[in-house]
Amino acid sequence: MSETAHPSRAATRYDASMATDRASWLARLEEICEEEGYFEPLGARHHAFFADEGSTLLVSFETVDQVRARPDQMPFALSVAAAKGWSQLCIMAEGDTWYRDPAVYRYFDRLVDDAFFEDFDRVVFYGAGMGAYAACAFSVCAPGATVLALAPRATQDPAVAGWDRRTLAARRLNFTDRFGYGPDMIEGTGEVFVLHDPREMADAMHAALYTKPFVRQLRTPFLGPQPEVPLAAMGILPLLLTAAGEGNLTPGLFHALWRRRRVFGPWLKAILAHVEGAGQPRRALGVCRSVNARLQAPRFRKRQAELEAQLG
Numbered sequence: 361m362s363e364t365a366h367p368s369r370a371a372t373r374y375d376a377s378m379a380t381d382r383a384s385w386l387a388r389l390e391e392i393c394e395e396e397g398y399f400e401p402l403g404a405r406h407h408a409f410f411a412d413e414g415s416t417l418l419v420s421f422e423t424v425d426q427v428r429a430r431p432d433q434m435p436f437a438l439s440v441a442a443a444k445g446w447s448q449l450c451i452m453a454e455g456d457t458w459y460r461d462p463a464v465y466r467y468f469d470r471l472v473d474d475a476f477f478e479d480f481d482r483v484v485f486y487g488a489g490m491g492a493y494a495a496c497a498f499s500v501c502a503p504g505a506t507v508l509a510l511a512p513r514a515t516q517d518p519a520v521a522g523w524d525r526r527t528l529a530a531r532r533l534n535f536t537d538r539f540g541y542g543p544d545m546i547e548g549t550g551e552v553f554v555l556h557d558p559r560e561m562a563d564a565m566h567a568a569l570y571t572k573p574f575v576r577q578l579r580t581p582f583l584g585p586q587p588e589v590p591l592a593a594m595g596i597l598p599l600l601l602t603a604a605g606e607g608n609l610t611p612g613l614f615h616a617l618w619r620r621r622r623v624f625g626p627w628l629k630a631i632l633a634h635v636e637g638a639g640q641p642r643r644a645l646g647v648c649r650s651v652n653a654r655l656q657a658p659r660f661r662k663r664q665a666e667l668e669a670q671l672g
Contacts (some may be wrong), residue, residue: 362448374442375455376433385433397447403463405454416446416605417480419502421491423453425522425525436592437486440601451494459494460533468501468539477502482593483509484604485549488588496542496570499549506604507552511560513540514569524562543570551576553609554599555591557583578614580629583621591626594620623655632663641667 374392379385386399389409393399397410407424420437427435427450441448451467453459470476477483480551483505487495494514499507516530520541539545546552554570555578556563563585567577583590591597596617603609621627628651634645648664651657 374432374434374438375626376644377431377488379433385428388433402451402467403461405457405510406459406461406464407452407454407571409438409448411438411441411442411448411615414445415449415479415481416441417444417449417477418601418605419449419451419483419495421451421453421459421487421494421499422453423490423635425449426454427452436588436597437601440598440605442603444602446605451498451562456490456527456530458535459497459539460535466536468498468639472501476492477505477649480606482506482607484601486601486604487512489586490512495541496552497539497545497613499552500539500545500547503548504508504550506607506609507546507548508604508609509552509554509570510543510591511556511563511585512554512566512570514566515540517541521566523565526562530601531605531653543572546570546572546575550574551609553578553604553614555587555614557581557587560585577613577620578611580618580621582627584630590624594624595644596620620650625657628657641671645671 367442376385376388376392379388389399393409393411396412399407399409402408418436418437418441422435427433430436434656435448435450438448439449451459451464479514483502485495485499485505485507487493488510490513492509496512497509499505515535516527517531517535518531537542552570552572552575554575556567556569558564558579559581580587588597599617600609600614632647635647645667647666648667649662651660652664
């Protein structure tokens, strides 16, 4: 592990945006990792990207498509790690593998055997959706780690989660062998922050399976089934990862940041659509008046005038 972090140098080095095809992108990742770290395949459907920069480690789980869709074609957590001079390990999946691959298991076994995680002062596991499941499942390898899991699944084993029919193809995978059941694998971690929209019934049911006393349930109503997207748009997600890496993440800090939703257009539109869909015009009027008192929102101003005329 590097003795001295250089956040400004790291932030400029990590960019694969000039890669025009898959082959050039893979070559660019290998080039980036030549000095400090490595980029290596894990079997046929996974890759490990490791940037060794400092004594805090962010471990994230993403898909190749998610990474390549970003402007710099690099893992999301790396943008936080590079800015802070931290190390970053990203396990990238080729499609919806759910990271259920013996090659991935062997890789984490190797990290444990090499006492890899013990080299860092603080370790954070992060993921969203399928990646959140993996963040919980593999956090068992780093006792004391913090976990930030956005809309995590507990398992896709139909014997346990037969009520979740969103990803039926995943049922063909084995969730009963090693690193299988997320809520069991977080045993031995530090704090686990499970963030989800309680109005998304399947997500709420998965979240309810994470029952350990050190699990902090962070509820984000009306944020939808992919909370990482609006949280990133509001600028909240990088701050949550930074706080986790600094050991400062608490429910109180989250709720302070969550107040940003009050000026976030998509969230406000979701609230208005909900109350109007429920046939509550007076509540809808109250929503419009609240928004218009704080923001320049032509759509809400127009709707307020319509509701006032309708209600007299």
